[in-house]
Amino acid sequence: MTTSRPIRARIFRAALLHNYRLARRLAPTAKAWAVIKANAYGHGQWRAVETLREEADGFAVLECENAVALREAGIIQPILLLEGIFSARDARAVAEFGLTTVVHCLEQLALLLDSVTPGAPLAICLKLNTGMNRLGLGAADLRQAREILARIPNVELTLMTHFAEADGERGVAEQLARFSEMASDWQGPVSLANSAAILRHPQTHGDWVRPGIMLYGSSPFADQSAEELGLQPVMALESEIIGIQQLVPGDRVGYGGTFVAERPMRIGVVACGYADGYPRHAPSGTPIAVMGKMTQTVGRVSMDMLACDLTDIPEAGLGAPVTLWGNGRAGCVPADIVAAAAGTIAYELFCALAPRVPVAVDDE
Numbered sequence: 001m002t003t004s005r006p007i008r009a010r011i012f013r014a015a016l017l018h019n020y021r022l023a024r025r026l027a028p029t030a031k032a033w034a035v036i037k038a039n040a041y042g043h044g045q046w047r048a049v050e051t052l053r054e055e056a057d058g059f060a061v062l063e064c065e066n067a068v069a070l071r072e073a074g075i076i077q078p079i080l081l082l083e084g085i086f087s088a089r090d091a092r093a094v095a096e097f098g099l100t101t102v103v104h105c106l107e108q109l110a111l112l113l114d115s116v117t118p119g120a121p122l123a124i125c126l127k128l129n130t131g132m133n134r135l136g137l138g139a140a141d142l143r144q145a146r147e148i149l150a151r152i153p154n155v156e157l158t159l160m161t162h163f164a165e166a167d168g169e170r171g172v173a174e175q176l177a178r179f180s181e182m183a184s185d186w187q188g189p190v191s192l193a194n195s196a197a198i199l200r201h202p203q204t205h206g207d208w209v210r211p212g213i214m215l216y217g218s219s220p221f222a223d224q225s226a227e228e229l230g231l232q233p234v235m236a237l238e239s240e241i242i243g244i245q246q247l248v249p250g251d252r253v254g255y256g257g258t259f260v261a262e263r264p265m266r267i268g269v270v271a272c273g274y275a276d277g278y279p280r281h282a283p284s285g286t287p288i289a290v291m292g293k294m295t296q297t298v299g300r301v302s303m304d305m306l307a308c309d310l311t312d313i314p315e316a317g318l319g320a321p322v323t324l325w326g327n328g329r330a331g332c333v334p335a336d337i338v339a340a341a342a343g344t345i346a347y348e349l350f351c352a353l354a355p356r357v358p359v360a361v362d363d364e
């Protein structure tokens with residue numbers, strides 16, 4: 001898509017590859033599912049696949065139709081359905097296209113087995129509920145599922161769980177202990193670690209890790225930056241200054257006049273708003289870069305525009321480059337910092353990138 005409006009997102013393939021390789025180095029004895037759900041966290045599923053297809057051990061998605069499309073595009077690696085199947089059609093596709101599916105309840109297991117040809121090869125990840133209480137089998141249902149699958153030939157079985165607080169103070173100890181208790185006699189492969197666990201809890205690495213947000217260059221931790229973790233930002237959201245206003249003390253900016261100038265100020269208007277995916281609730285003071293210099297937003301974010309302080313950047317005029325987040329041509333603004341200022345997380349920023357924003361791919 002092309003547009004005369006100056007806003008752009010740039011995707012850096014080399015950064016994505018760097019981050020995947022970092023996950024592999026941190027978990028050297030494990031294979032790594034590249035998690036590309038939610039359109040690769042807003043970065044573009046097919047861009048991510050083309051970047052990683054030569055190195056990824058496997059890909060993880062949500063929708064069965066996406067998995068089938070990957071197979072039809074020639075992807076030969078394992079493809080994991082993170083929420084499993086939703087219909088008999090999905091179940092048949094699992095067998096036909098050699099997909100790996102999560103099974104998180106007995107009903108889902110029955111749907112799968114009732115829908116495929118008896119004896120057809122199946123790759124299943126039995127998901128255990130170890131305390132997150134979202135999806136997963138309890139201890140009794142796990143025993144029953146394993147008993148059922150033990151009677152069926154050609155089943156490749158992995159046990160998995162998902163950590164709720166791998167990024168927090170409580171960590172993984174409680175859930176890991178519960179997993180060990182539930183799977184005390186299990187000698188087969190396991191998949192436990194999300195991005196936070198890959199980075200901070202090596203005892204969870206197991207046989208398959210599942211890097212998600214770290215692939216896209218953001219930190220899963222509130223107390224440690226992506227740069228400190230060795231991650232590189234994959235997306236930069238860039239725009240330009242399209243208007244300039246001179247303020248005197250007492251002048252207000254934007255809808256509701258929530259920002260009031262306390263001194264003479266020079267304000268720049270940026271072609272970016274919440275309809276582009278910038279968080280509407282980002283307050284005055286949210287970091288932004290103009291011509292390589294850090295400054296801050298002022299006033300409310302509107303649908304198509306936001307304002308920033310140019311008082312100390314006198315050289316910035318119409319057309320001056322702006323970086324909203326990422327490592328852009330106007331400087332580096334970590335998405336995690338923008339997200340924190342807006343009371344959200346970088347995951348949401350990336351996923352909220354609007355379809356109207358053109359995307360350019362940078363191969364460097």
